[in-house]
Amino acid sequence: MTNWVLTDSWTMTRRGLAHRARRPGQMFVGLAFPVMMVLIFAYFLGGGMRVAGGGDYKDFLIPGMLALTMAFGLESTMVALTQDLNRGVIDRFRAMPMAPSAVLVGRSVDDMLESAASLLAMVGVGLLMGWRWHNGFGEALYALGLLLLLRFAMLWIGIYLGMVAGKPELVQAVQILIWPIGFLSNVFTSAESMPGWLGAIAEWNPMSATATAVRELFGNPGWNGTTWAATHAQLLAVAWPVALLAVFGPLAVRRYRGLSH
Amino acid sequence: MTDTDHVIVVEGLRKTYGDKPALDGVDLTVARGTVHGLLGPNGAGKTTVVRILATLLRQDGGRAEVAGFDVRRDADAVRHRIGLLGQHAALDEELSGRQNLEMFGRLYHLGARGAAARAAELLDRFGLADTGRKAVRQYSGGMRRRLDLAASLVLAPEVLFLDEPTTGLDPRGRTEVWNAVRSLVGGGTTVLLTTQYLEEADQLADRISLLDAGRVAAEGTPDELKARIGGDRVDVVVRHADQLDAAAAVVTAAVGADATTDPDGRRTGAPVADRVAALTETLRALGAAGIEVEDIALRRPTLDEVFLRLTGAGATAKEDATV
Ligand SMILES: Nc1ncnc2c1ncn2[C@@H]1O[C@H](COP(=O)(O)OP(=O)(O)OP(=O)(O)O)[C@@H](O)[C@H]1O
Ligand SMILES: [Mg+2]
Numbered sequence: 001m002t003n004w005v006l007t008d009s010w011t012m013t014r015r016g017l018a019h020r021a022r023r024p025g026q027m028f029v030g031l032a033f034p035v036m037m038v039l040i041f042a043y044f045l046g047g048g049m050r051v052a053g054g055g056d057y058k059d060f061l062i063p064g065m066l067a068l069t070m071a072f073g074l075e076s077t078m079v080a081l082t083q084d085l086n087r088g089v090i091d092r093f094r095a096m097p098m099a100p101s102a103v104l105v106g107r108s109v110d111d112m113l114e115s116a117a118s119l120l121a122m123v124g125v126g127l128l129m130g131w132r133w134h135n136g137f138g139e140a141l142y143a144l145g146l147l148l149l150l151r152f153a154m155l156w157i158g159i160y161l162g163m164v165a166g167k168p169e170l171v172q173a174v175q176i177l178i179w180p181i182g183f184l185s186n187v188f189t190s191a192e193s194m195p196g197w198l199g200a201i202a203e204w205n206p207m208s209a210t211a212t213a214v215r216e217l218f219g220n221p222g223w224n225g226t227t228w229a230a231t232h233a234q235l236l237a238v239a240w241p242v243a244l245l246a247v248f249g250p251l252a253v254r255r256y257r258g259l260s261h
Numbered sequence: 262m263t264d265t266d267h268v269i270v271v272e273g274l275r276k277t278y279g280d281k282p283a284l285d286g287v288d289l290t291v292a293r294g295t296v297h298g299l300l301g302p303n304g305a306g307k308t309t310v311v312r313i314l315a316t317l318l319r320q321d322g323g324r325a326e327v328a329g330f331d332v333r334r335d336a337d338a339v340r341h342r343i344g345l346l347g348q349h350a351a352l353d354e355e356l357s358g359r360q361n362l363e364m365f366g367r368l369y370h371l372g373a374r375g376a377a378a379r380a381a382e383l384l385d386r387f388g389l390a391d392t393g394r395k396a397v398r399q400y401s402g403g404m405r406r407r408l409d410l411a412a413s414l415v416l417a418p419e420v421l422f423l424d425e426p427t428t429g430l431d432p433r434g435r436t437e438v439w440n441a442v443r444s445l446v447g448g449g450t451t452v453l454l455t456t457q458y459l460e461e462a463d464q465l466a467d468r469i470s471l472l473d474a475g476r477v478a479a480e481g482t483p484d485e486l487k488a489r490i491g492g493d494r495v496d497v498v499v500r501h502a503d504q505l506d507a508a509a510a511v512v513t514a515a516v517g518a519d520a521t522t523d524p525d526g527r528r529t530g531a532p533v534a535d536r537v538a539a540l541t542e543t544l545r546a547l548g549a550a551g552i553e554v555e556d557i558a559l560r561r562p563t564l565d566e567v568f569l570r571l572t573g574a575g576a577t578a579k580e581d582a583t584v
Binding site for chain 2: 004007008011014015018019022087088089090091092093094095096097098102260
């Protein structure tokens with residue numbers, strides 16, 4: 001039998017794009033949030049911050065904000081998926097001879113396209129604020145690739161959690177929990193400045209690995225930690241998302257297949 | 262093991278949610294090109310049967326075949342041959358009707374052009390051609406139901422499942438859906454229909470299964486089911502309530518069967534064998550006894566009465582109703 005995964009995934013991606021085309025304002029609202037965060041942290045709260053290795057806090061902050069935005073994409077994916085599951089249209093998809101994974105793959109491609117767009121927009125805002133990369137275009141592109149890889153891993157966690165939660169109410173719990181997890185990282189400040197075990201968690205946070213790795217690649221200041229996690233950030237920035245994908249991807253697909261029980 | 266005459270074959274179907282059985286051994290066969298009605302009170306298990314047959318839900322026990330394919334082992338083959346109109350709309354509310362139908366057409370692998378052509382054809386047929394770009398979210402309930410029905414026909418299914426297709430429709434919308442179903446059946450489609458409207462089953466169904474608490478309480482043609490709870494009745498409404506008991510005695514004597522009374526309606530009645538003779542004899546005897554009659558009629562039982570007698574409250578009737 002012909003395998004329809006690609007065709008069907010593309011149809012599902014088109015569906016997501018059609019949704020976006022109907023509410024163009026939403027994309028700008030979605031972008032306004034991370035941009036506002038950058039502005040607030042850079043200009044209001046960041047004034048007193050000193051980066052240990054020397055350098056501008058803004059240059060430290062922007063790569064961290066990019067990583068945070070990618071990670072927080074988990075939430076929008078989760079919301080979109082729970083809405084879909086509760087919408088009833090999923091029943092029609094499931095009663096059709098389409099590739100079952102296309103529903104999830106379509107969702108992920110659609111979200112990745114959006115993430116790439118918001119990533120570029122944030123880079124643009126950063127450039128306007130005076131942030132620069134210093135190690136050449138190739139390294140910068142690799143950094144963006146790592147950021148999107150993080151997003152891709154988070155997206156599949158979001159798909160899985162969306163299916164586990166099932167109901168929009170439970171999504172709220174995740175929306176609240178994601179904040180402390182986001183701040184328990186080196187996005188805004190050094191992990192080593194945090195008390196003992198919190199610092200260890202922050203250090204091993206996948207978001208920290210990506211943030212540190214892209215700071216290195218952009219040639220932006222970091223805290224130059226000496227721990228294993230800090231010195232192997234580029235390795236971790238690949239290993240973490242791949243490991244998360246290996247776990248949550250199959251879990252998500254299995255969960256979708258199991259909807260019939 | 263393909264049964265060519267029976268497009269739906271269900272044997273001993275079971276489904277349990279938690280520890281509460283929703284289906285407790287359901288048997289069902291539906292002949293090709295017919296309409297089979299699935300009737301039953303709320304929670305009887307109608308939707309559960311439909312969802313299992315449409316491959317949306319896995320049974321815990323028993324066998325179910327649709328169009329010759331096992332719904333568990335050959336789910337994909339089944340999906341190629343069915344259309345489903347679920348109890349709740351299965352549409353993308355954010356998109357327009359056309360976008361919905363085109364999307365479903367692509368997912369049925371009709372190709373971009375084939376999907377667009379099929380969408381246009383169905384929109385036309387269901388009077389939705391002028392809905393433009395309007396999102397389904399802004400449709401009226403009836404428009405949404407018609408679009409949902411159109412979506413279940415994208416592939417011209419061999420077997421069509423309709424779960425309460427006309428709930429919430431006005432009489433005109435209902436008639437439209439009925440006509441659509443009749444023309445589909447005329448074209449050879451087999452339909453399994455659940456409904457709360459007994460008139461709908463009476464109008465459309467060749468055979469009916471009466472589901473109660475996860476079991477088939479009765480099965481047969483609408484006429485067979487009506488006959489099963491006792492054929493015709495003579496019904497008398499008296500003018501003065503104090504004459505009701507006397508009237509009941511007269512009716513009992515006249516037709517030779519025990520009359521029942523309904524004091525609120527000042528009504529008494531009994532089953533009759535010989536329709537016209539029983540009516541004349543009852544009228545004559547009532548006149549002789551000086552009882553003033555407000556209304557007298559011969560009645561066929563309605564499907565509603567069958568429904569009420571054979572499900573829930575009529576637990577004793579259920580015993581002797583099994584075929
Ligand atoms: N997802 C579910 N989880 C738990 N119980 C369920 C679930 N779906 C259905 N049930 C139960 O299974 C039984 C049969 O439900 P079903 O929806 O099949 O009834 P129905 O005949 O379609 O009713 P209605 O006329 O109200 O649509 C009911 O007791 C219902 O509460
Ligand atoms: Mg139902």
